[in-house]
Amino acid sequence: MHANRRQTLAMLTGLGVGHAWAQAGYPNKPVRVVIGFPAGTTGDVVMRILAPLLGDVMGQAVIVENRPGAGSSIAAEAIARARPDGYTLLLSTTANVINPSLYPGLSFDFLRDLTPVTMLGEAPALLVGHPSLNAKSLTELVALAKTRPDSMSFASSGNGTFTHLYGELFNQTQGVRLTHIPYKGSSQALTDLLAGRVSLLFSPASTVMAHVKAGTLKAFGLIGRQRLAALPDVPSFAEVGIADFESALWFGLNAPAGTPADIVERLGKDLATVLARPDVRAQLTAQSFNTLPGGVAPFADLLSKETGKWSRIVKAANIKPD
Structure with missing residues (x-):
């Protein structure tokens, strides 16, 4: 009897069934999602909306843990070193692919x-400027910048941040020379833009939305794959023929390398179930967050x-971090 059982298990394992059996109990304890930024940031807000709903689908609690520092590298390193069993995940974002450089x-x-x-989705960004700028569109702004080399500036929340890199991308692709003015965070950068001390800012849409609607800032273009419902008249960069600005501040889930494929597939399907809910989409839209098609290959x-x-x-651009 024991010999027959061993023979049967060996046959199933050879067919790949034994591995599926080994993972059949997943998950049997809480799943932890680590975020490399403080509470209240875009990714944190989004994950705290999704976590309890994902937990309902999976049948286990999904715990959100903030571990900020080094532009999310501390969190990413912790996940890279974690057991590849599907119980410890990273909420990844644009910073994680910028940091290696x-x-x-x-x-x-x-x-x-x-x-x-x-993928989970993206938080679209806007190129906004002071209302005094003599340009009504993105095309006019590029033309204006070309006539005023080195005299127009863009603010950022610090060297090496995505608000800085988008400005450098704009310089390199459009043949302009906007002067970079780095700040220690986005608050002072926005204050100086509103005061007219700097010309432009690449910013998450949620941060500057109210100022655009009030007319205290002018929105020239959207970084993202689709227009914002709250600002339907602001075109994307792609719509006006400017490439390389399709990807905004995106967010996804990563697991340690070596995590079994069936667990990765299960996580992706369960998240897709949550993201397909109309009430979830409504909550995310209210946060200026657009969901994107999921799956391992496109991500x-x-x-x-x-x-x-x-x-x-x-x-x-020879960029060095602060």
């Missing part, structure tokens, strides 16, 4: 040591392309 001494390789699970493709793109921008 800024910090070449990182002790882990984001693309190698973390496996993509699925892996995005990570590869984004890593290459930002590496080229960082090298061309």
